[in-house]
Amino acid sequence: MIPIDPPVMTVKDTLTASCKRLRNSVLRIRLLAREKDLSTAEQTYIDAAEHNDLYRLAITSREAEELLPDRDGEHLKELYNAGLVGRKDGRIKYDELKARAPYGRCLLCGNGEIGSLDHHLPKDMLPLYAICPVNLVPACSKCNQMKGDRIGATASQRTLHPYYDRPGQTGRYLFADITSWPVQFRIQALPEWDAELRARVEYHFHTFKLAERYAEFCISEVTGNQWLHQKIRRESGVPGLIAHLQEDAEQRASTHGLNAWDTALRYGLADSAWYLHRGVLESP
Ligand SMILES: [Zn+2]
Structure with missing residues (x-):
């Protein structure tokens, strides 16, 4: 794992960019109106990640999503694919996040060529974090595929988060x-x-x-x-x-x-x- 600082880009930035040029104006207005919710979720994510509490956040968010799915869940997942990856303005933000990996190397294995951004918490279960920059990690296609859509069966069965986990701060491991x-x-x-x-x-x-x-x-x-x-x-x-x-x-x-x-x-x-x-x- 290659540790790097979390991006300063915010979910407001990715939301604005990926909604730009969205032809369906009703949907565009509807998604832009979610800015406050997404920003609140982003801050909750950062607070949890900084206190090694991301697992609990993931489990409670998944339970909440199962009980009462986000009304825009499918649109937010689609916004990642069509807006952030696919549309010009979103793509600029997407590429900016990818370019943060030192030497263009995958942050998860430390060697593979960056293929895409990996959702640290899977977007299919947790659409609120689908376009949240701190949840998007540059990774090679092999690591992205190996990780899959998992939160982890226990707090110990989780892969490391390159923006927040620092196992090697004091020495070689x-x-x-x-x-x-x-x-x-x-x-x-x-x-x-x-x-x-x-x-x-x-x-x-x-x-x-x-x-x-x-x-x-x-x-x-x-x-x-x-x-x-x-x-x-x-x-x-x-x-x-x-x-x-x-x-x-x-x-x-x-x-x-x-x-x-x-x-x-x-x-x-x-x-x-x-x-x-x-x-x-x-x-x-
Ligand atoms: Zn990799």
Whole structure:
């Protein structure tokens, strides 16, 4: 997961843009009249997310929706598809939200090319958040598909929210163990994590099949660097290669984050006696 700040764009912005050029003027006026409701829902979402209370909000909102469906629920879902994704003014906002992902990488896996915006809380169950920017996360099509329309069976069975969850604030939790190919990725909980966060980080890791996918991403990354690693090892020996790998890891940590998969790979290579002596000469 790549953590970034929540967007400053508001639901008022996305509502105004996606209603523009809506030909059905009765519907346009009707939807624009929901601005206050949507803004209130947005503020409730932000308050809940900032206090790690989004799960409770999701459950109570879903119960309320089941009991008394929002009268504009279908229109709001359609407004996302036709207005925010499909119409020119909405699309500008949609693309702005997508463009916030650093290096154009999916915030959920940290590698895939951004395909769309993922509704952190599914729009089909909770139409009030269908066009709410803080609920829209740039993601690759694979992660979007793997996540599906789920809220989570329990508070612990939820994927991480890149705008609000900060598991790696104090250190490394993603590690790459390299004793042969392929690279083995694992999570190592930080001491300050409570049981829920520990479960959620693991849940996120398994839901998006990150161990398998990261190992696959490593193949081209290692192949692309091996020529240089072999050269450094020939010219400066193993100590020279260790120094290079450590510096490379620190540099990647400073640009891509301490818990990005490619940072973990670099630290893993620097720490691997097998790579330094043998793996550097073997294709992954
Ligand atoms: Zn992804």
